[in-house]
Amino acid sequence: MTSPQDSAHTYTHPYIPNAVPAVRQAMLEEIGAAGVEDFYADIPDGIRLHRPLDLPAPLRSEAELTRHMEGLLGRNTSTRQALSFLGSGCYQHHVPAVVDEVVNRSEFLTAYAGEPYEDHGRFQALWEYQSMMAELLDVEVVNVPVYDGFQAAGTALRMAGRITGRRRVLVATAIDGDKLSRIRDYVRPDHDVTVVPVDPGTGCADLDAVRDALAAGDTAAVYADTPSALGIVDEALPRLAELAHEAGALYVMGCNPLTLGVLAPPSALGADIACGDIQPLGLHQSFGGGNAGFIATRDEERLVAEYPSRLFGLVPTAVEGEYGFGDVAYERTSFALREEGKEWVGTAAALHGIGAGVYLALMGPQGMREIGETILALTAYARRRLAEVPGIEVPYGDALHFADFTVRCTGGRTAAEIRTGLKERGIFGGVPTGEQEAAYCVTEVHTKADIDRLAATLEEIVK
Known part of the structure; x- marks a missing residue:
């Protein structure tokens, strides 16, 4: 077998048609390039590798490649093979x-x-997806899905920054660490992110601390999640909207859309921009990859003009009285403005949007209500049942929780040790959020027996 290192000019890669020497040479001649190196002439020599990548030789037959990939994939254990109580942004739901x-x-x-x-x-x-999402969120405008809910939050905050002309973003509820990291990366260098610690006793927003943080007058947006990273539906959410607007800031809310059959949408709580992830709406977990983000607002020019992503709507055709489906306000996008665009938008997660649209059409208002009520009831039972386990506490007892909730280990074992013990017994336990705390989750796929098994296994590990 001839490797690319041995003969870079004659080697034909089995997966890349353009690697055929004659095809590559014809392409080079067509564009007037002497060789592939011409394409990299603008890259400074000091940062070029100057050697082939250290990659294994390609498998030359489809049978070999299939066996290799199946071997790699076989090392995974999905949440359908084990009893899983993992959530924190990627949830196990029935599709x-x-x-x-x-x-x-x-x-x-x-x-x-x-x-x-x-x-x-x-x-x-x-x-159709956008229309159903707009009805669910009680707004008029919803975008074509972006990569995930994290990006949707970052884009929503950038929109607020462009509208207000201000620099600071204030996070007022408990937020997932990965999400916060993604937001910080996405809004820099134009915006600074300040996290206001929640009340340690209740897990809810500290309104006095938020008010103090807003006093500087430089805040573009107040951001809140519902449910928060602690799984809490904060009663202070409408008050946060009032504080934000009094300070001249916009109110941006991230939400789990599956809650909206039983909980008020962000628009009813004073949010100017809503965002989140549609993964709970009929998307498989895909080992953490089945995500797509939505952004939603009122049909208000100052808000709509700042959407960087595609919006589809009804548009008139050349035939009077007939309409078609197409891009709305296309001139505001980076597709039209290129380097002058407000924000670059690449590949959309449009296929996931179609999947979510099918899910919403199947569920209907009554189905969304039933699944929301089911998850609320199972979450309440799980919190109550695990609190009975010696060495386990379930804090924030008075707050309403949806799906996610916090478990505190007081029996001497760390959260990581308990997670390892659960895994050894065929259960995926909570996501550690501290040395003694972890985030657990239940959804409509869990049963009372599943939760009782978790409680019994925790009791066995903790004792």
Whole structure:
């Protein structure tokens, strides 16, 4: 077998058609390049590698490659193979079979981009998704999904910064560490992020501390999550909106859309911009990769003008009285403005939007209410049942929780040790949030027996 290191000019990679020497040479001649090195002439010599990447030789047959990939994938253990109580942003929910049936249709699965005149079905499907999300969120405008909820939060905060012309972002509720890191990365260098610690006794927003932080008058947005990273639905959310608006800031709220069959939407709590992840709406966990983010606002020009991502709507056609589906206010996007765009937007997670649209259509208002009530009831039972385990505390007892909740280990074992013990017994335990604390989660896929098994196993480990 000839390796690329031995003969870089004659080697043909089995997976890359353009590696065929004759094809590569024809392409170089067509554009007038002497060699592939011409493409890298602008890269400073000091940061170039000057050697081939240290990669294994490619497997040359499909059978070998299939066996290799199956071996790698076989090392994973999914949440369908073990009893899982993991949440914190990627949740185990039942995905109706019809969702997979629709999103795996070739006309959706393979449609990367397109324009209204050539891709009517995909554009209409996304318009239907946006319409149902708008109804769920009680707003008029929802974007085509971006990469994930973390990016949606970062973009929503950048939108607030552009509208207000201010620099600081204030986080008022408990926030997931990974999410906070992503937000900080996404809004810099234009914005600074200040996290106001929550009340340690209640886990809820500290209104006095938020008021003090707003006194400087430089805040672009107050950000809150519902439920928070602690799983708490904070009663102070409407008051945070008042404080933000009194200070001339916008109020941005992240939310789990699956709660909205039983809880008030962000718009009803005073939010100017809502954002979040649609993963709970019929998207598989995909080992942590099944995410897509939404942004939602009122149909207000100053808000809509700051969306960097695509918006689909009904647009008139050349035939009077007929309408089609297409981009709305296309001129504000980076697709139209290129380097002058407010914010670059790359590949959308549009396929996930179609999946979420199918899920919402299947569930309907009554289904969303029933699943929300089920999760609230199971969360309450899990918190009450685990609190009975010696050596385990479940703090923030008076607060309403949805899906996620905190477990505090007081029996001498650390949260990481308990998680390891659970894994050895076929249970995925909580995500450690401190030495003695972890975030656990239940959804509609869990049963009372599942929760009782978790409690009994914790008692066995902790004692």
